[in-house]
Amino acid sequence: MTVLTSTTALAQAPSILDVGDGVVLPILLKVALVLGLFFVVPLVGGYLEHKVMGRMQNRRGPVEAGPFGSLQLVADGIKFIQKEDIIPRAADKPMFALAPGLALVPALLVFLVIPLGPGVFAVDLELGLFYALAITSISVLGILLGGWASANKFSLIGGLRAGAQLIAYELPLIITAITVAVMAGTLSLVGIVEAQANFTLPGLEGFNLWFVFPQIVGFAIFFVAAMAELSRPPFDMPIGDSELVFGYMTEYTGIKFAMFLLTEYAGMITMSALMVVLFLGGWQILPGVATPGCEGAAGIMSCDPIGIAISVLVTLAKIMGLVFLMVWARVAYPRLREDQLQRISWLVLVPLSLANLAFVTILTVVL
Amino acid sequence: MTGLDVVFVLVGLLTAAGAVLTVTSKNLVHAALALAVTLAGIAGVFLVLHADFLALVQLVVYVGAVAVLFLFGLMLTRAPIGREALDSQNRGLALAVSGGLFVVLSTLIVLAFGDVRVDAMTGPGIDVIGIAIFAVWVLPFELLSMLLLAALIGAIVLARREDGESGEEAEVTRIEVGDPPINESDGPPAEVAGDGQAELPAGSGGGGQA
Amino acid sequence: MAQTSLPGTGLLKGLAVTVKHLFKRPATLMYPYERNELAPRTRGVIALMDENCTVCMLCARECPDWCIYIDSHKETVPPAKEGGRARTRNVLDRFAIDFSLCMYCGICVEVCPFDALWWSPEFEYSEYTMDALLHEKDKLREWADTVPPPPALDEGAEAPAEVTEAIAKAEKELEAAAQKEADKAAAAEAATTEAKAGGSGPKKADEPKVAAGEIDQETYDALIAEGKSERIARSKAKAAYVKKEKARLKAEADAGGGDAEAAPTPKAADIKVEAGQIDQETYDALIAEGKTERMARAKAKAAWVKKEKARLAAEAESAAGAGAPAGEEAEPPSPTDAAGSDQAPSTDAPAEEPAATRKLGDVHVEGTGEIDQETYDALIAEGKSERIARAKAKAAWVKKAKQAKLDEEGGA
Ligand code: SF4
Ligand code: SF4
Helix, strand or coil, rough: CCCCCCCCCCCCCCCCCCCCCCCCCHHHHHHHHHHHHHHHHHHHHHHHHHHHHHHHHHCCCCCCHHHHHCCCHHHHHHHHHHHHCCCCCCCHHHHHHHHHHHHHHCCCCCCCCCCCCCCCCCCCCCHHHHHHHHCCCCHHHHHHHHHHHHHHHHHHHHHHHHHHHHHHHHHHHHHHHHHHHHHCCCCCHHHHHHHHHHHCCCCCCCCCCCCCCCCCEEEEHHHHHHHCCCCCCCCCCHHHHHHHHHHHHHCCCCHHHHHHHHHHHHHHHHHHHHHHHHCCCCCCCCCCCCCCCCECCCHCCCHHHHHHHHHHHHHHHHHHHHHHHHHHHHHHCCCHHHHHHHHHHHHHHHHHHHHHHHHHHHHHHHC | CCCHHHHHHHHHHHHHHHHHHHCCCHHHHHHHHHHHHHHHHHHHHHHHHHCCHHHHHHHHHHHHHHHHHHHHHHHHHHCCCCCCCCCCHHHHHHHHHHHHHHHHHHHHHHHHHCCCHHHHCCCCCCCHHHHHHHHHHHHHHHHHHHHCCCCCCCCHHHHHCCCCCCCCCCCCCCECCCCCCCCCCCCCCHHHHHHHHHHHCCCHHHHHHC | CCCCCCCCCHHHHHHHHHHHHCCCCCCCCCCCCCCCCCCCCCCCCECCCCCCCCCCCCHHHHHHHHCCEEEEEEEHHHHCCCCCCEEEEEEEEEEECCCCCCCCCCCCHHHHHCCCCCEHHHHHCCCCCHHHEEEEEEHHHHHHCCCCCCCCCCCCCCCHHHHHHHHEEEEEHHHHHHHHHHHHHHHHHHHCCCCHHHHHHHHHHHHHCCCCCCCCHHHHHHHCCCCCHHHHHHHHHHHHHHHHHHHHHHHHHHHHHHCCCCCCCCCCCCCCCCCCCHHHHHHHHHHHHHHCCCHHHHHHHHHHHHHHHHHHHHHHHHHHHHCCHHHHHHHHCCCCCCCCCCCCCCHHHHHHHHHHHHHHHCCCCCCCCCCHHHHHHHHHHHHCCHHHHHHHHHHHHHHHHHHHHHHHHHHH
């Protein structure tokens, strides 16, 4: 265990929001950070999707609401709130009402551990990566319940498809995450970023490498699995509108529908953020480049305010880049059939990720 | 009483309420959801006891997988998922079993950990757990995983065989993306072309391609 | 084929295509701010020229949705000649189309035998209630102003058969007329001054022969400014040039030959004014009223044409009045000359009738197929069809010939 892994001490990094001696102020600040992330960044991602998708389809995308249509999603949200909240007569009312919340809350909770920069996170759990994956797996419950409670065939089938898909793609996702954890020697998200800052190949000392370079296969698996986890096109069989109307969301209207939508966009952000942390070196600008105003490992780990600001911007830019990739794939590819979907996961991604894990583990132990 | 105690009590109550609801609910899906709440509550209890790794495992395995599997099974099979009454007429037996289990377990726990102060406990770090599983207890662990694997394969084999079937799959001709069209003269294997010819009226066979 | 390429190239191709489009200009037309030029035959709304409608009810009967509502009453027209039969005529009271039912099949437009229904490209007439989509005569008439001219022919295209035919005929007739004029002039030479008569004949004959190569810059500019395509503007401007030139030559000829014969006094309807310009005053007023830009433009154009006609008529009248003492004879008392009305009697007929009432019927003149060029031109200028104009002109010629005979007899 000399070269391929870092052997950094796993001390949990403190958050810059831990100000003063009190308990209340840091908690308020952290809640504000998480809520701000949850409500703003997904909207930016959604706007990016609208615009990019529009331009790729020779349209303009939103133009009317706000400058260059940037407030379109806000306007949509207001519209959703005003809409009538319809609950089908045959629906299981408490379940029907509960489901969107059950899907939304995990998406919110994941933001707790996402590090945007040195110290810019709510909490750096020792098990951050595991926490993020465990929490996201709960969303399935909400989707299944929503599909069942709607008392609608389309919804039920959509819910089942979503459930099957989420289970199928969670496997390669988690296995790939484990691979990265093995390379980094830690499950803490901040620790993984630091591990990438310290990760070099023999002969290239002083030039750190992100995990995406040795782990390009893992990155591809994670990216595909993440898109499938989010039911993003081309993996949107659960809501395939040509056959299922809108899948498990068919009967949902107004604010509840908006919650499902927000879950999807927030999921896009959290998955992208996870990929940034796991593979793209977190808040480092480029491999081997130190952030101005920072020092520590590879010159990115402890920063003055300017360095922190730069780091946060870099992270957000990387997240948006990944969102762009997702949108790009969405525009370019047609929807996969259900059997193709399952085959890709079980026959391609799972064996591939297992082989990848075995390879990396052996390499790590041998070297 | 510290804040942690309050949280512990609340989580415990939630867990208990979920458990009661699980057995009293007349709706299977509601029961399954209540079970999920119970399992999540147990994860909460672990968390309060500083066993964060265990809590997350509980969450990902029981809530994310087992409860979802239950719901999945309920929805896929034709189980009575409506509001029909569900009664297997085994209440007495069930009461006896669960009562006995409760007595045995609680006695065991009191005997084993009766004097240990809760606030002295901090959960083991993952490094400790990792060493325990993969170094000290590695043989039982591997045995367990073999058992699970065998069960998994057995389940698949059982599930795939239907009544009157040998379990072997019939030969199916699949058409994949990128396959040449079947009636193209140079593309497909000879037998397929032959089949096509047999079905077509005389005169419209391969000669038509010339 | 897919088999020969590496696996995954298809995926990359998909990405390449989409990213290429990312940097293309979007095809979006920002509609309320930008408008594209609609094709002249756009099926926007159905417009009604109610002057042309004879209440034949064909449209209402053919409409598959029965969404055309027509009310009318009969009026008795006093006999044209004494002792004749009184005729009845349908007068349109109500003409409404329910656009909430209409399916824009165009059958009504197709079937109308009197060119009373037209397609207009106007399409912004959505309403908040279905009832409000039932549009009455007035509204439909307003839309008629927005009907664009038919599209220009492709460059180098053959003119339609009926047009070439009509031109050939007109030329022949004009030659004949010139001949006649020359004869007349020769006859008149003996009685009156020589110089003017000599001048009037050839000039009249020259009148329509205007080289069509040039364009009317004014019209052209106006059309381009209106946003018309270059092609349309040019062809219109050409037409405008030809027309103007003709008008100029005619005016010259008329002024010159004023007392050689009765100068044909131009009336508002006779004067063709190219409809290229708009009346700014009207336009502003309509815009201020909240009309759509297209509607306002159409109306303003109509207003401009009317004004221009009036102005030209006044000018020509004053010119004729100065030149010709015989003005009273030339001023026909016909008040019925509403533009485009088929019922309007031939312009010359009423002027001559009082004089010839008694004896005209007795005189027999063989209709040899000749026509009265003057009448013909006037009717064509009024926008009558070639067929009608010819028929009327023939009738006018016969009448004139009779008159001439009568005069001759009276003289003898
Ligand atoms: S377009 Fe067709 S449906 Fe509409 S009014 Fe004319 S005939 Fe009737
Ligand atoms: S078909 Fe033409 S002329 Fe006859 S009623 Fe209809 S609009 Fe009038």
